Amino acid sequence: MTIVIDGKAIAASVIEAVTVAATSLESAGHRKPGLAVVIVGDDPASHTYVGAKSRMAKQCGFNSIQHTLSAGASQDELMALVASLNIDPDIDGILVQLPLPKHLDSEPVIQSILPEKDVDGLHIVNAGKLATGDLKTGLISCTPAGAMILVREIYGSDLSGLNALVIGRSNLFGKPMAQLLLNANATVTIGHSRSRDLPALARQADILVAAVGRPQMVKSDWLKPGATVIDVGINRVDAPEKGEGKFKLVGDVSFDECASVAKAISPVPGGVGPMTIAMLMANTVIAAHRRAGVAAPSF
Ligand SMILES: NC(=O)C1=CN([C@@H]2O[C@H](COP(=O)(O)OP(=O)(O)OC[C@H]3O[C@@H](n4cnc5c(N)ncnc54)[C@H](OP(=O)(O)O)[C@@H]3O)[C@@H](O)[C@H]2O)C=CC1
Ligand SMILES: Nc1nc(=O)c2c([nH]1)NC[C@@H]1CN(c3ccc(C(=O)N[C@@H](CCC(=O)O)C(=O)O)cc3)C=[N+]21
Numbered sequence: 001m002t003i004v005i006d007g008k009a010i011a012a013s014v015i016e017a018v019t020v021a022a023t024s025l026e027s028a029g030h031r032k033p034g035l036a037v038v039i040v041g042d043d044p045a046s047h048t049y050v051g052a053k054s055r056m057a058k059q060c061g062f063n064s065i066q067h068t069l070s071a072g073a074s075q076d077e078l079m080a081l082v083a084s085l086n087i088d089p090d091i092d093g094i095l096v097q098l099p100l101p102k103h104l105d106s107e108p109v110i111q112s113i114l115p116e117k118d119v120d121g122l123h124i125v126n127a128g129k130l131a132t133g134d135l136k137t138g139l140i141s142c143t144p145a146g147a148m149i150l151v152r153e154i155y156g157s158d159l160s161g162l163n164a165l166v167i168g169r170s171n172l173f174g175k176p177m178a179q180l181l182l183n184a185n186a187t188v189t190i191g192h193s194r195s196r197d198l199p200a201l202a203r204q205a206d207i208l209v210a211a212v213g214r215p216q217m218v219k220s221d222w223l224k225p226g227a228t229v230i231d232v233g234i235n236r237v238d239a240p241e242k243g244e245g246k247f248k249l250v251g252d253v254s255f256d257e258c259a260s261v262a263k264a265i266s267p268v269p270g271g272v273g274p275m276t277i278a279m280l281m282a283n284t285v286i287a288a289h290r291r292a293g294v295a296a297p298s299f
Helices: 005-029 046-057 075-086 106-112 124-131 144-155 174-183 198-201 255-259 272-292
Strands: 034-040 063-069 092-094 161-168 187-191 207-210 227-230 236-237 247-250
Touching: 005 046, 005 144, 005 187, 005 272, 034 046, 034 075, 034 272, 046 063, 046 272, 063 075, 063 247, 075 092, 075 106, 092 106, 092 272, 144 207, 144 227, 161 198, 174 187, 174 207, 187 198, 187 255, 255 272
Parallel strands: 034 063, 034 092, 161 187, 161 207, 207 227
Antiparallel strands: 236 247
């Protein structure tokens, strides 16, 4: 029987632990963890995610603040907002929703966030700590951290002897995911658009992680029988069967055909997505503990 990894349930248990940690911090006389989410422009999908993040932050007992800048906001305006959040004593975590509108450069914005408030784990200090094997004092990018918890459900925390393929090499996901797998002793390959024969690389993989942004790209004949498949892709595709103009979410993996070959597979929706939001809350409560000088929980 194939295991369908229930990201929603696992995320709920992370959220429960985060809520307990936030409550105990507050009852020890510290203020609530504070999360600021910054969004620029009016992309509907981004607003949906940001809304979900703000709601979840409130549910965890955080002080949750959303800053919405207009689509025409300037680089200086955005940098000034981040600078004010950096010195705001009520804010432990800052997340700038990506992608930004085309006229804005995300890199200087991300690098201007204080590393200890960078709950997305994208600052070079946090990326560098992960790359050098320090998983304890920095903040780790939410989606790979969440995907790793799903892998742990299947294999535990030691991946010695297992081959892993990560398809995608972004700073937001592919690179940090590869670092986490490597740190857990997997033998890691990173595939991307210039890789020669991805299906052949995939057939070697005990753990296959797909983060490309191409609907249902990974087919069942790519899989090593018994592999664990983590589908990170979030693709909106038309779903005329649901009515005119309707869409549905699919991953980067052809779920139905792969489910019959894999040992375990994470679905979309209900897999990695809910874990991303849960790990954002986890990073925020960790950052709040560190700022308060209290030993931080781990997840
Ligand atoms: N569930 C969640 O919480 C999250 C989901 N996502 C989803 O994950 C996916 C990837 O996100 P992200 O990493 O930000 O995306 P990017 O667009 O930054 O990166 C995509 C990667 O896929 C590679 N790629 C593109 N086309 C191919 C191809 N035909 N064959 C092999 N590799 C290819 C690119 O290669 P190259 O570098 O050569 O261009 C690149 O490395 C998206 O669907 C996104 O929506 C992202 C973040 C969070
Ligand atoms: N700075 C930054 N950090 C991010 O982490 C970040 C970002 N920008 N920009 C966009 C991507 C995408 N992302 C998702 C988060 C949750 C779901 C999620 O909860 N998905 C649900 C479905 C939600 C729905 O139905 O629309 C699921 O997969 O079950 C998906 C995608 C975070 N991202």
